Each structure stands twice: as structure tokens, then as C-alpha cells.
Amino acid sequence: xxxxxxxxxxxxxxxxxxxxxxxxxxxxxxxxxxxxxxxxxxxxxxxxxxxxxxxxxxxxxxxxxxxxxxxxxxxxxxxxxxxxxxxxxxxxxxxxxxxxxxxxxxxxxxxxxxxxxxxxxxxxxxxxxxxxxxxxxxxxxxxxxxxxxxxxxxxxxxxxxxxxxxxxxxxxxxxxxxxxxxxxxxxxxxxxxxxxxxxxxxxxxxxxxxxxxxxxxxxxxxxxxxxxxxxxxxxxxxxxxxxxxxx
Amino acid sequence: xxxxxxxxxxxxxxxxxxxxxxxxxxxxxxxxxxxxxxxxxxxxxxxxxxxxxxxxxxxxxxxxxxxxxxxxxxxxxxxxxxxxxxxxxxxxxxxxxxxxxxxxxxxxxxxxxxxxxxxxxxxxxxxxxxxxxxxxxxxxxxxxxxxxxxxxxxxxxxxxxxxxxxxxxxxxxxxxxxxxxxxxxxxxxxxxxxxxxxxxxxxxxxxxxxxxxxxxxxxxxxxxxxxxxxxxxxxxxxxxxxxxxxx
DNA sequence: CGCTCTCTTGAGCCACGTCAAAGGGTGTGG
DNA sequence: CCACACCCTTTGACGTGGCTCAAGAGAGCG
Numbered sequence: 001x002x003x004x005x006x007x008x009x010x011x012x013x014x015x016x017x018x019x020x021x022x023x024x025x026x027x028x029x030x031x032x033x034x035x036x037x038x039x040x041x042x043x044x045x046x047x048x049x050x051x052x053x054x055x056x057x058x059x060x061x062x063x064x065x066x067x068x069x070x071x072x073x074x075x076x077x078x079x080x081x082x083x084x085x086x087x088x089x090x091x092x093x094x095x096x097x098x099x100x101x102x103x104x105x106x107x108x109x110x111x112x113x114x115x116x117x118x119x120x121x122x123x124x125x126x127x128x129x130x131x132x133x134x135x136x137x138x139x140x141x142x143x144x145x146x147x148x149x150x151x152x153x154x155x156x157x158x159x160x161x162x163x164x165x166x167x168x169x170x171x172x173x174x175x176x177x178x179x180x181x182x183x184x185x186x187x188x189x190x191x192x193x194x195x196x197x198x199x200x201x202x203x204x205x206x207x208x209x210x211x212x213x214x215x216x217x218x219x220x221x222x223x224x225x226x227x228x229x230x231x232x233x234x235x236x237x238x239x240x241x242x243x244x245x246x247x
Numbered sequence: 248x249x250x251x252x253x254x255x256x257x258x259x260x261x262x263x264x265x266x267x268x269x270x271x272x273x274x275x276x277x278x279x280x281x282x283x284x285x286x287x288x289x290x291x292x293x294x295x296x297x298x299x300x301x302x303x304x305x306x307x308x309x310x311x312x313x314x315x316x317x318x319x320x321x322x323x324x325x326x327x328x329x330x331x332x333x334x335x336x337x338x339x340x341x342x343x344x345x346x347x348x349x350x351x352x353x354x355x356x357x358x359x360x361x362x363x364x365x366x367x368x369x370x371x372x373x374x375x376x377x378x379x380x381x382x383x384x385x386x387x388x389x390x391x392x393x394x395x396x397x398x399x400x401x402x403x404x405x406x407x408x409x410x411x412x413x414x415x416x417x418x419x420x421x422x423x424x425x426x427x428x429x430x431x432x433x434x435x436x437x438x439x440x441x442x443x444x445x446x447x448x449x450x451x452x453x454x455x456x457x458x459x460x461x462x463x464x465x466x467x468x469x470x471x472x473x474x475x476x477x478x479x480x481x482x483x484x485x486x487x488x489x490x491x492x493x494x
Numbered sequence: 495c496g497c498t499c500t501c502t503t504g505a506g507c508c509a510c511g512t513c514a515a516a517g518g519g520t521g522t523g524g
Numbered sequence: 525c526c527a528c529a530c531c532c533t534t535t536g537a538c539g540t541g542g543c544t545c546a547a548g549a550g551a552g553c554g
Contacts (some may be wrong), residue, residue: 060384064471068387070380083328083358088380108355111330132379133317133335137307139386140315140430142511144542175501183387188542190502206551207501224311389543391510422533435510437534453519454533479535 023110024050027100032093038079041090048107049079054097055172058089059180069181071135072173074158080104095172139183141222145229147182148192149222152202152210163218169210196221199229270357271297274347279340285326292334295354296326301344302419305336305378306427316428318378319420321405327351342419386430388469392476394429395439396469399449399457410465416457438479443468446476 029052032038038049041060056073070089073079079091079099138150156162156169171178179186193210196202201218203211212218220228276299279285285296288307303320317336320326326338326346381401388394403409403416418425426433440457443449448465450458459465467475 060380062384062388062471066387066471068384070383081330108358111355132383133307136317136379136382136386137309137315139383140313140427141309142430180387183389185543186501187503187544191542194502224309432511433533434512434535438510441534 023102023107024100027102029098029100032097032099034093034095036093038091038093038097038099039087041087043087045080045082045084045087046104047080047101048104049099049101051075051077051079051097051099053099055094056091056097057094057173057177057181058091060089067180069177071132072158072181077158094177135181138181141224143224143226144182144184144188144192145195145221145226146224147184148178148189149196149201149218151178151182152212152218153222156212163212163215165212165215167212167215168205169212171208171210175207195229195231201229270349270354271347274349276345276347279344279346281340281342283340285338285340285344285346286334288334288337290334292327292329292331293351294327294348295351296346296348298322298324298326298344298346300346302341303338303344304341304420304424304428305338307336314427316424318382319405319428320378324378324405341424382428385428388471390471390473391429391431391435391439392442392468392473393471394431395425395436396443396448396465398425398429399459399465400469403459410459410462412459412462414459414462415452416459418455418457422454442476442479445479448476 032054038056039045051073053075055075056079058070058073058079060068060070062068072094073091080087082088134154138147138154141147141150152169152171153163155171156167159170161167161169173181175186175189178184179189182189184192193202193204196218197204199214199217201212201214201221203213205211217228279301285303286292298320300322302322303326305317305320305326307315307317309315319341320338327334329335385394385397385401388397399416399418400410402418403414406417408414408416420428422433422436425431426436429436431439440449440451443465444451446461446464448459448461448468450460452458464475
């Protein structure tokens, strides 16, 4: 649906659907600097968005001030499809974002009138509903290692990266974003990353640039086989070193 | 939007929106016995549903067989609004369910052509998108006590119960459902319930019938003040009993 | 070069998961 | 009507994974 050029530029490659493109065609492109909000929790939910470049985080604040990151919206994803009259969360640019906007009533009018209605549904891009589903699956994979590994695969998938030896995953969000998304602390996230690195599953060129070294192992960890990871401090195979060999 | 009569019968009281009623009017009512699936994960997502009676659980299965309950759909809620071409989860009746069904293309056609489009959005009932949001807020409340307390309030809200002293919350789902929804084990859920009971916050007429005794305290626990709960086994205020009073 | 902010690493502790057993409610068959 | 079996829930004992508190290591910037 979309991919990343070798230069790291995000680009729509094949329009997911002509009808969708028609809906968004001709609208002016809006840009948001990193840290700027596209809308706030509680704003009137009048518009639907198609993000063409960059990354958004969706979050809510709990009464006591804790932040909950509900999901991320990547280039090519849509936002605002819920029928709710108010946005349920704040959408904020993580990196520089370009997007197009269309009013909700126009959007639903167009898609329902489209002759290729069925085809559009098949081809339509990811939206925040999927994002929510994704996150829940991550959250309920219990072990922290699983969540972090699954998150890496998740980012890879949604930035068009193949997960193969040597490919690089770019985490443009901070450890805090990851932690608030995964329901962990930043310390635990960091430790899991270190553990993956210590096991040779990934290497880190910087804290944001992850290189996949053992793709298969990464997938195994993500799907629950975290026994295969050696805990960081483990002295290699310290069985009770056979004191008094013969009785 | 809907409420429960004193006899415990679920009933639509004021139609949330005339346009919505028009869409679903005249459709035959389908019924599902407890345990029956309305649709399965992966089925073609052709229809939108309005549940008029009973409770649905939405879930997915992880590769290793663990079940993840993604949300609950109460009477008055809608289901199937996502634009995805396949349902992302299985929807299963928890109690006896009555619902009406309309095809997705008809649904979107009707709502977009409705002259009261804006008004409908304002009045439209909860759907699985909201359900997903709800759950995430629950999941990311760290402490188990918080999650369970918040869950009780959540059920109360969506069954039309006011949360006040003496009001009863009916949990028609099992502890296993609650656990798979909250990301806890059934033992932990049970312990939290017992802890709330031991602290006089709630009383249990049966495992499914919860009476609210201290509504304010329940809200406090739900929003993170779990310090106010005395751990179950605590001997009342055992300060180091002033041995050797005067030095 | 010093300041700040983010990320990493370490040490200790507690909440929650695991394993195990007992309690209670419901249905079925004698 | 009771006896038994089954299932769901509750309670207990114990071990551990992840949170807390704290310090150190880089990286960006004036």
C-alpha cells in the first residue's frame, strides 16, 4: 500500500483506492511540526484525515495526569472515522506531519455513493480502529519482552519495512511514548531492548535506529517464546558446578 | 439513551435518533442464545448491527491459544462500523441477545443522506470503537484494584445504573471474561473483588450481583487512589506497638 | 566546557502470576 | 429427596517479573 524509498522518504506508492483518492483529491495539504496537536480530546469531531507523511500519536490523559498512548497513525493511515461527535483522544505529531482533511459528512456521502463501494472497503487503509485493536493485542501479550518485540515488528510493518536480517527499523517516537503505549515503564522498555541486543536479536545504531539481526528469533519472542532469550546477567549455563563429583 | 427497569429487563427508552431508527426499522429481529457467535473473526464484514437486548463479548485468540476479550457490546450499542472488509474479532453472546442487522453499504448510504446527519452523529450510540478505547483506559491503569474498580463503574454506566449507595451492578459475564478483558488472571480479579468487599466498598449477593456500598470510595480506587484500601490480611493498624515507651 | 534531557544500568521490593485445594451452586440420575 | 459430579469462584502459599528509587552515560546545545 505504501513503502519507504531507500533514502528513507515516505511515499504513497500505489493509491490504495481511486475512490478514496477522489475524496481527498484537491484538498489543501496541512503540515504539523513535531509536538503540535491536530486536534484535542473533546474537540468536535467534524473531519476525517488521511496522513500522507510522518507519524501521529493518539493519547488520553487519566484524571491523575498519567498519559495513555492509544495508538500511532503512520503515513497512509486514516484518522477520525469514528461516528462519535467528539474526538475521544488527542492526536499529536511525533515527527513532521503532512495530511489532508475532509469533512465527515462528505466522506461518508462519497464512500457510500461510490460504485466500487465493496472494493473500497477491501482496500481501505488502516485507521484508528485497527490501531486500537493492535495495541490491545500488544498489551495483553503478557511478558514485557513479547510486547517490545511485537512493537518492533509492528513499527516495521507499518513503515513498509521487510523484517529480514540487516533491515533497519526507525523508531521515531521516544522511549516514553513506547512505554505509555505498551503499558510499561521506560526502564523496562530500555531493559528489554538491551536484552534483545545482548542476545544478538537486534543491534542499536542509536536509540532510535534498530537493526534486525535475527528476524526469526524476533518473531519467536514476539509470539511468546521468550524462554529463548538469555536473561542479561546470566552467567552462561551455570548448573550447580558438580561439586563432589563422585559420592 | 437506554435503561433497565426495576425488574431487570433491558429496554430502549428513548430512541437515540430517529434517523438511526429509520435505518433499522422493519428489519427482522434476530436472537442468539448465550454462547452463540454472531460472527467470527475473519468473516466478511458486510453488516452493521444494533443490539437491543443482552450482552456481546468481542474477542480474538492469540496464536498460542490465549483469549483476548477486546470489549463488550451492551444493549443500545452498535457493532460492525469499522470499514474493514473482514471482522477483526469474534462476537459472541454472553447472555440471550436480540439484535437487528443492516448491510454496511445501506447503512452508510442512509446516514450520509440523512438531513439530520450532524444530529445523528451527536446522538449515535456506543460502538466497538468506543469499546476498544474503554478497554485501553482500563488496561493502562496499572494496579489490578484500579482496573477492577473501573470495570465495575464501566458496567454500571453502560447498563444505565447510577453509581450510588445501595445500587446494584449486574455482572452477567464470568470472572474469566473479566480477567481476559482486564489483562489479569481470574484469581487476581477474585482477590480484588474480595478486597473491595473486605473494605466495605461493595457487597456481593452472589458472584454476579454487586451492591455498591461506598460509591465515592469506589471512584477513588478506580482513579488510582488504591492506597485507601486496606490489604486483606492487615491486622488493624499494627504500628510497632510502642515497645519501651520511654527511652 | 557545562547544562539539560533522554536513555541505560543497577539494587531491592512488592504485586501479580502460578500452582493447589477447598467452597458453593446447579443439574442429573438413582 | 438426596447423592454425586461438574464447574465456577474463592482462598492460600510461594516465586518472580516488572516497578521504584537512584545513579551513571551519551547526545544536543549554548
